[in-house]
Amino acid sequence: MLEVVLRSLGVLAAFLVLPLVVGQTEHKVMAHMQGRLGPMYAGGFHGWAQLVADGVKFVQKEDITPRAADRWVFKLAPAVALVPYLVALAVIPLSATVVAADVGAGVLFVLAASAVGILGLLMAGWSSANKYALLGGMRAAAQLLSYELPLVLSVASVALAAGTVSLTGIADAWHPLWLVWQLPGALVFLIAAVAELQRPPFDMPVADSEIVMGPFTEYTGLRFAFFLLSEYAGIVVMSLLFAVLFLGGWRGPFSGVLGPVWTLLKGALISVLIIWLRVSWPRLREDQLQRLAWLVLVPLALAQLALTAGWVVLSSP
Amino acid sequence: MTTLTTVDVLFGAVGLITAASAVLAVTTHHLVHAALWLVVTLGTLAGCYLILGAELVALVQLLVYVGAVVVLVLFALMLTRAPMGRSPEHSSGFIQRIAAALVGAGTTALLAAVLLPALGGDIRPTRAGDTKGIATQLFGSWVWPFELLSLLLLVALIAALAVSRMPTTSLPSTTEAVAETPANSAGGESR
Numbered sequence: 305m306l307e308v309v310l311r312s313l314g315v316l317a318a319f320l321v322l323p324l325v326v327g328q329t330e331h332k333v334m335a336h337m338q339g340r341l342g343p344m345y346a347g348g349f350h351g352w353a354q355l356v357a358d359g360v361k362f363v364q365k366e367d368i369t370p371r372a373a374d375r376w377v378f379k380l381a382p383a384v385a386l387v388p389y390l391v392a393l394a395v396i397p398l399s400a401t402v403v404a405a406d407v408g409a410g411v412l413f414v415l416a417a418s419a420v421g422i423l424g425l426l427m428a429g430w431s432s433a434n435k436y437a438l439l440g441g442m443r444a445a446a447q448l449l450s451y452e453l454p455l456v457l458s459v460a461s462v463a464l465a466a467g468t469v470s471l472t473g474i475a476d477a478w479h480p481l482w483l484v485w486q487l488p489g490a491l492v493f494l495i496a497a498v499a500e501l502q503r504p505p506f507d508m509p510v511a512d513s514e515i516v517m518g519p520f521t522e523y524t525g526l527r528f529a530f531f532l533l534s535e536y537a538g539i540v541v542m543s544l545l546f547a548v549l550f551l552g553g554w555r556g557p558f559s560g561v562l563g564p565v566w567t568l569l570k571g572a573l574i575s576v577l578i579i580w581l582r583v584s585w586p587r588l589r590e591d592q593l594q595r596l597a598w599l600v601l602v603p604l605a606l607a608q609l610a611l612t613a614g615w616v617v618l619s620s621p
Numbered sequence: 622m623t624t625l626t627t628v629d630v631l632f633g634a635v636g637l638i639t640a641a642s643a644v645l646a647v648t649t650h651h652l653v654h655a656a657l658w659l660v661v662t663l664g665t666l667a668g669c670y671l672i673l674g675a676e677l678v679a680l681v682q683l684l685v686y687v688g689a690v691v692v693l694v695l696f697a698l699m700l701t702r703a704p705m706g707r708s709p710e711h712s713s714g715f716i717q718r719i720a721a722a723l724v725g726a727g728t729t730a731l732l733a734a735v736l737l738p739a740l741g742g743d744i745r746p747t748r749a750g751d752t753k754g755i756a757t758q759l760f761g762s763w764v765w766p767f768e769l770l771s772l773l774l775l776v777a778l779i780a781a782l783a784v785s786r787m788p789t790t791s792l793p794s795t796t797e798a799v800a801e802t803p804a805n806s807a808g809g810e811s812r
Contacts, residue, residue, distance in 0.1 A: 373705075374651075374653075377654075412677070413680055415684055416683035419688025420683065426695045426696075426699075430695070442696065445692055445693075468752075
């Protein structure tokens with residue numbers, strides 16, 4: 305019982321800290337890529353406490369529910385968007401032993417949880433009774449439907465190569481050669497994950513220059529902050545998942561002791577890459593988005609799946 | 622014996638939520654609420670599978686139904702009107718309600734009458750619910766139904782593609798919106 309409590313507390317602590325770290329990294333990395341300083345005052349050293357200060361600001365703001373909104377759905381949406389990522393984080397292993405809950409079909413668990421989180425966005429988009437929010441919700445739904453498929457297909461390829469759907473099993477079966485022959489799948493996964501998180505260049509659903517803030521338009525205070533937090537939590541989950549699936553997770557020198565450090569380091573690298581993508585590329589148009597998903601990513605993922613299947617069949621005795 | 626009662630209680634509770642949200646999904650007057658209650662139904666159904674030990678089925682249920690099917694339903698609703706509040710124009714008449722309730726109750730009674738004596742009333746979680754167990758059964762004893770189902774899905778897919786490629790001049794304007802769903806836009810670029 306005590307162990308369960310400790311593991312849950314560990315996941316909660318990771319959930320409270322890691323998204324903030326990614327958020328702060330985004331502030332600073334973006335700032336330096338754009339030749340400016342970023343937050344410098346809060347907390348003293350290079351503005352490390354900026355997001356905490358933001359949190360305090362969000363708490364103080366009035367929590368407004370529009371009169372025309374669908375009250376319950378509107379209020380529930382941020383929780384639906386945020387909680388699944390917390391649950392998903394619980395099954396991602398940092399090393400063969402450091403994992404809160406070692407679920408047999410761990411990969412499917414993470415994908416299923418993040419699929420539920422998407423519903424929060426749709427609920428927010430619809431229940432706000434705002435045409436911009438509705439447009440954003442629609443764009444989100446179209447985007448998520450398209451990018452779910454390449455995401456699952458690329459994960460299927462890795463699971464096929466490893467012969468298991470357990471996350472620890474996949475990382476155990478990982479081989480440095482995967483970096484070469486699973487590369488197309490890895491690229492598809494990364495692009496689809498960024499699209500699934502609706503991060504730039506795939507931020508059509510929240511395109512602030514067109515539809516204000518998409519599904520979040522009517523949200524204020526803490527509920528708005530929850531949506532922002534869920535975006536960063538999503539980056540954490542997808543980066544760690546990428547590290548475990550495609551980069552061997554805890555593989556590295558002294559992996560017996562430093563295993564979790566390696567996983568976190570690889571995940572951090574992917575997080576910075578996701579931030580980098582945001583700074584480098586302009587937003588894709590809606591039709592370009594769909595074209596990329598269906599004409600590039602899905603065929604590529606299918607080809608990768610065929611390649612993996614052929615390899616597995618030929619190499620098995 | 623104690624673990625069995627835990628399973629009984631859990632299954633009963635989750636099953637009750639499933640049934641209650643299913644009833645709410647068909648009786649609510651809010652169109653979008655019906656879809657959201659359907660989410661609860663499908664999610665708790667996955668919970669039922671999980672309690673019965675079918676971990677893989679539960680996760681696939683969540684991934685496919687909650688993650689894709691309901692998102693598609695919500696997307697279709699948003700494309701048309703996504704009405705806020707009650708939409709009485711979509712409510713069915715009294716006689717239709719009675720008929721639907723009768724048919725539903727009749728199906729339930731029929732299923733209970735057939736399944737309960739055949740399988741017994743006690744709840745037994747399966748031991749072969751993990752990925753390997755499901756795969757062994759699916760590609761062993763159930764391989765023909767499985768392949769037939771995939772053929773059926775293929776037929777539906779091709780039919781959907783054919784419908785979306787039909788000349789749009791003779792169709793009423795409402796089908797234009799349907800043809801623009803992302804599933805079809807890959808093949809529908811020629812328009």
